[in-house]
Amino acid sequence: MAGPGTFSDEPLSPAGRLFLHPKTEVVIHCIARAKNPIDIDAAKANVKSSLMASHPRFCSLLVRDENGFEHWRRTRLDVDQHVIVFNNKLDKSGKFMDGSENQGFSIEKDDEMAVNQYVAELSVSSPLSTDKPLWEIHLLMAHKCFVFRIHHALGDGISLMSMLMASCRTASDENALPVMVPDKTGEDKGGKRKGLFWLLAALWGLLKMGWFSFVFVMEFLVRIFLVCDRKTVVSGGDGVELWPRKLATARFLLEDMKEVKKAIPNATINDVLFGVVSSGLSRYLDHRTPNALHEGLRMTGVAMVNLRPNPGFLDVGNSEARWGNRFGVILLPVYYDKAGNNPLKYLKKAKKMVDRKKNSLEAYFSYWIGDLAMTLLGPKYASLLNHKLLCNTTFTISNMIGPLEEITIAGNPISSLKVSTSSLPQAITMHMLSYAGRAEMQILVAKDIVPDPEFLAKCFEDALIEMKMAAIGGQ
Known part of the structure; x- marks a missing residue:
């Protein structure tokens, strides 16, 4: 050899x-x-x-x-x-x-x-x-x-x-490969804008991208080196990655999430998910520390963003497929807030923030800075920077599109498909995967900090139900 x-x-x-x-x-x-x-x-x-x-x-x-x-x-x-x-x-x-x-x-x-x-x-x-x-x-x-x-x-x-x-x-065809939920390629976007209006819109878009990129990149650097989330009962920190874990599952119907996103023009499933997380964490904190937190308390999440042009599955048999680790991260702030009679306000806030993130290069910057740190400093110091970012934030979250219909493994039909990762210094990590009309979110927690992840999962499920009722009632 x-x-x-x-x-x-x-x-x-x-x-x-x-x-x-x-x-x-x-x-x-x-x-x-x-x-x-x-x-x-x-x-x-x-x-x-x-x-x-x-x-x-x-x-x-x-x-x-x-x-x-x-x-x-x-x-x-x-x-x-x-x-x-x-x-x-x-x-x-x-x-x-x-x-x-x-x-x-x-x-x-x-x-x-x-x-x-x-x-x-x-x-x-x-x-x-x-x-x-x-x-x-x-x-x-x-x-x-x-x-x-x-x-x-x-x-x-x-x-x-x-x-x-x-x-x-x-499951319906033993010779067919699974397909992801169809993307929006080919949908009518309302036609091309032409002339002066198009030029002004493009310039305005570039200005927004430049401004939001500058703001969020500066925030990203400050978050690594200087600023930490305020401590709450769900905060982790250095060494927490070694603490014992518990894992619970929150279940959602994609139809419910689609019903909710209809309530806000141009909202996406990701917007709904982040709104559900914001509402669910607020509910959970109310349960653990009633009346102890001020409105607007920020909890920062680290969200994974796929940097490939195609959001779906890779053609792994194709040598040109962009295999490997090709994702960036964005900082996703959610805020403690009592919804009162308007649970959809969590969705409105989430959409506003996510839209700004989409208009920035924060995810690409995080990928570039990680690559540069590895090249110049080596894995020891690059991992310390990554670890510091996780210690200064409250949770990690990802959302991945899964198969549109049921699949089989070795001819055996699969009823449920869920993903998670090994532990991080945060006390809460959440990974959602859609599968055959359903979405299941695995919630991995440090059990000495979050002893009741099943209740946290219910907080998320109840948040979506309330949003759905509000969306239906507003139609």
């Missing part, structure tokens, strides 16, 4: 190196719950015949040369090392029970709580082994669950979800 530094080894990208540093190491978890019992042989055969078994990232070991630089080195993939089978059931603490205790444990809600807690335990205490390519699939046989564990150094959520979807088929 060729040694380090030869043509057979491929250097890691700056983002890949960042996600391998202890301060910023992240593993992506995906829970796919099947409708039927899992066939182990079929699952392994599916992996062996998929693009996963031949994709360079999934068939490469992480190695370091004599200077400490990381490289990918191709190796022979042994699927048996990556597919790990667990036969016993889990209790509510996420621990495996022996066979004598398995009787009578079949209530669906308890079943989901057990799997969630199993993944929460993985989020803190179980790094991926570097003796093999950095991914695993855990088969929880008694719970009919696939748990995919994939290191963030291999790629971001869009890349990894694209790889997973390339290994799946639609």
